[in-house]
Amino acid sequence: MPTTYYIVLSFVLFLIGTAGVLVRRNALIALMGIELQLNGGNLAMLAFSRELGDLKGHVFAFFIIALAAAEAAVGLAILVALFRGRQTVNLDEATLLKR
Amino acid sequence: MNAGGATAVDQVVFWVLAVLTTFFAGFTITRRNPVTAVMSLVATFFCLAGIYASLSAHFLAVIQVLVYAGAIMVLFIFVIMILNREEVAPFSIRPLRVLGVLGGVYLLTKLVDVVGVGLPEAAPGVTPDGFGTVAAIGEVLFRDFLFPFEAISVLLLVAIVGGVVVSRSHQKEVAAVEAADYRHQIEELAHHDYPGEPEAPTPGHH
Structure with a gap:
């Protein structure tokens, strides 16, 4: 398969991950x-x-x-x-450094 | 779409794995139950390992299954076991974030444009003999990347120590300090006279 398809798939995967984090x-x-x-x-x-x-990409993937x-x-x-201290894993409640 | 030098089998394998990967990744971040999310994350990683193998990265495919589907997933499962909590409202969507998502979608279309223009449609020609095997990667890893490799081992050691220190419970330490205090008090009491006894019968005993 052409490299382009793999790159688009990697974009999609990264975007889904970003959406999950945000x-x-x-x-x-x-x-x-x-x-x-x-x-x-x-x-x-x-x-x-x-x-x-070039195999350098493989080595970097290994490091990643x-x-x-x-x-x-x-x-x-x-x-x-965090759970021990605040009894929660909710990111919106972990605001200790905000104040 | 004409995919250049790719055979029909290659295309079918790629599309099946790509669709499955995307589906399971989306499934991961939309599930309420963390255990379901972890299981679909494992499925994502297995499909990705198949895609790595189709890129003739066989060593990385095996490492992907071993490290991600093995080690990291066990870690996730254990942590879920420790802190199994129901979520009240799983998604935190605010106006600014919706704006961010729209911006991200715009950027994605631009990136797809750029990638579509910049790379040839045809699959690259035959890869060198032994591309992606353990022997080939080992040679590059230990010849050109020896120092980063050793640095990674230090990083893993620091991560282990950091993980233990950060997640350690301090209750036991507090309990140990209290117990030592208590023992100390008892010892002091034992050295002194019995409180009920009058001072006179044991003069000079201190």
């Missing part, structure tokens, strides 16, 4: 949106990597997956800490 109140689902965004980026990396016949694992671990830990 619109959802549940912090867990916002984190899932971030994972979708990272996967959209990965897909673009791999598509261009095949287009150019490792980064996503670290991000998920720390993000979920923050969620657990």
